[in-house]
Amino acid sequence: AQTVTQSQPEMSVQEAETVTLSCTYDTSESDYYLFWYKQPPSRQMILVIRQEAYKQQNATENRFSVNFQKAAKSFSLKISDSQLGDAAMYFCAYSSSGTYKYIFGTGTRLKVLA
Amino acid sequence: DAGVIQSPRHEVTEMGQEVTLRCKPISGHNSLFWYRQTMMRGLELLIYFNNNVPIDDSGMPEDRFSAKMPNASFSTLKIQPSEPRDSAVYFCASSFAGGIWTEAFFGQGTRLTVV
Numbered sequence: 176a177q178t179v180t181q182s183q184p185e186m187s188v189q190e191a192e193t194v195t196l197s198c199t200y201d202t203s204e205s206d207y208y209l210f211w212y213k214q215p216p217s218r219q220m221i222l223v224i225r226q227e228a229y230k231q232q233n234a235t236e237n238r239f240s241v242n243f244q245k246a247a248k249s250f251s252l253k254i255s256d257s258q259l260g261d262a263a264m265y266f267c268a269y270s271s272s273g274t275y276k277y278i279f280g281t282g283t284r285l286k287v288l289a
Numbered sequence: 290d291a292g293v294i295q296s297p298r299h300e301v302t303e304m305g306q307e308v309t310l311r312c313k314p315i316s317g318h319n320s321l322f323w324y325r326q327t328m329m330r331g332l333e334l335l336i337y338f339n340n341n342v343p344i345d346d347s348g349m350p351e352d353r354f355s356a357k358m359p360n361a362s363f364s365t366l367k368i369q370p371s372e373p374r375d376s377a378v379y380f381c382a383s384s385f386a387g388g389i390w391t392e393a394f395f396g397q398g399t400r401l402t403v404v
Contacts (some may be wrong), residue, residue, distance in 0.1 A: 210392055218378060220395035266332065270393070275320050275339055275386040277393050279332040 177202045179269050181280035188257045189288050195242075196252045196283045198267030207271040209243065209250045214282070215263040223265070226250065254285075262287045295381050295396035302403055307369040310399045313362055314383030322393060323356055323366050324380040332380070338364065339386060371403045 178201045188194035200209070211223040226234045226243050233241050238258075242251045254261055267280040294313040302308050314321050322337040336346040338358045346356070353372070358364040368375055378400050382393040 208392075212395075218398050220380065220382070222392045222394075225392055268393075272386075275384075276334055276337050276345060277322065277382070277384075278334065279324075281331040 177204070177269055177271065177278050179267055179278050179280040181267055181283050183283045184281075185284045185286070187286045187288055188254070190257055190259060192257055193253060193255045194257055194285065196254075196265050196267075196285065198250045198252070198280055200248050200250065200267070200269050202248070202269065202271065204271045207269060209241075210268040210270070210277075211239070211241070211250075211252045212266045212268060212279075213261075213263045214266065215260075220266075224252065257287050259287050259289060261285060293381055293383050293394050293396035295379075295399050297399060298397065300399060300401045302371055302401070304372055304403055305370045306403075307367065308371045308375075308401060308403075310366040310379050310381075310401070312364045312366070312381030312396060314364070314381070315394055316362065318383035318385050318391075318394075319361070320384045320386045320393075321358060321364050322380075322382040322384075323364070324382065326378045326380060326398070335366070368401075371401075373403045376401055376403050 180199045207228045209226045213221045213223050224236045224239050238255045240253045264282045266282045268277050270277045296311045320339050323335040325333045335348045336356045341358045356366045378398045380398045382395045384393045385391045
């Protein structure tokens with residue numbers, strides 16, 4: 176069975192600084208997708224970034240980028256120029272083309288300090 | 290599209306009562322998921338449907354929980370009888386699984402409180 180592990184329950188970053196959130200996963204499949212979701216206090220789940228496993232190039236969305244290490248099964252999220260609005264729970268998620276279901280990690284709460 | 294729509298947003302019920310949560314997925318999506326979120330257990334996948342057919346219900350905690358998807362635009366999650374430990378936020382999500390993969394889009398969740 177696939178698993179997703181986020182080992183950092185909580186992280187803090189100073190406004191305008193850079194922070195990296197860690198995620199590892201376990202799977203025997205070769206075709207899959209990885210995602211980072213953000214959940215602010217409103218509890219709405221918002222997609223931040225996605226990565227297809229077959230792509231070697233790391234995905235980037237404005238201030239958000241990932242470091243995808245397929246062999247190590249690692250998928251970290253880097254947030255540059257952190258803003259107060261980035262404060263939220265961040266969830267790493269895995270989905271495979273074989274099962275279609277999405278498996279989530281336990282989340283990392285990010286605090287942004289002014 | 291208005292996104293995934295869940296109702297109600299909040300539900301407070303007494304132990305032993307039946308609770309029904311509703312979900313309208315995004316039009317054109319063929320996969321639908323029910324998740325439960327608690328502080329202790331995080332986001333747990335309860336059940337998911339593909340083309341209205343339940344594919345994996347191994348996350349459903351017990352027989353008190355049941356889910357249906359009678360058509361592509363509607364799903365329900367029912368708890369009967371409800372218990373205080375069922376208190377959680379329940380999310381519905383939908384996606385398109387196929388040649389062009391999409392991420393899961395979430396509704397705003399239903400906060401269920403069983404007293």
